[in-house]
Amino acid sequence: MNDSMRLLKTSRKYHKWLMAFIGIQFVIWSGSGAYMVYLNIDYIHGDTLVNNAQDKIDPTLIDYPLQSLMQSYPQAKQVSIERYLDKVVYRFTLDNKKRVVDAQSGAELAPLNQAQAEKAATYYYSGSGAIKSTELISENAPFELNPAVMPAWRVNFNDFGSPAIYVSAENGRLVGKRHSFWRLFDWMFRFHVMDYENSEIDNTLLFWFTLLGILSAIFGLLLVYFRVFRKTDDALIKPAAASQNDQGVAQ
Secondary structure, three states: OOHHHHHHHHHHHHHHHHHHHHHHHHHHHHHHHHHHHHOOHHHHOOHHHEOOOOOOOOHHHOOOOHHHHHHHOOOOEEEEEEEEOOEEEEEEEEOOEEEEEEOOOOOEOOOOOHHHHHHHHHHHEOOOOOEEEEEEEOOOOOOOOOHHHOOEEEEEEOOOOOOEEEEEOOOOOEEEEEOHHHHHHHHHHHHHHOOOOOOOOOOHHHHHHHHHHHHHHHHHHHHHHHHHHOOOOHHHOOHHHHHHHHHHHHO
């Protein structure tokens, strides 16, 4: 057996077994990659689920100045003035808790109850569906919610894609917007990077499958080379076939 024939057989053998082992993952990479590329990322992020109109603050609605706020809460951090439903409010952090103060009266607002959370979610939501269910999440955050924003109210609407609006139970701020396509995207990403717990791309399983995929591709390129450029090479024809060809020529 000459060197070219030996290389051809080796390439065919390893390409076949490598693809038999990692071929399913190649299909998963293709399908999950296509899903993540072709769907609009803004839609996946849920930007279309909420009203994106910029809040405009009317200064005449502020009767409780920032100076008074800082005198009452000298340790306040991350102070901002924002709209909350029909009010203008100060939002800030104090003692690792989120606080809200009415910018007109100076009164501190209590954490949201269910009715207030549903009112806030309806205010943020851009769809026309009705509220399907509401739940308060204060521990064991689902994978689609950042644990740092808990406690939060999850308000589910009965529209297409099972949209959910998350509202902070402490200050009423919008902290999440999810639908079924985002949840499917998250699973596609996990399948794509082969990390089914933390979605980390630097994991060992992905490294080895990538390495095996590269090796399989190299063997495949060698097979293409023999198939395209050396298919008539006598050195690659089996002896029996070559002998039959010779007999045919002699006859």
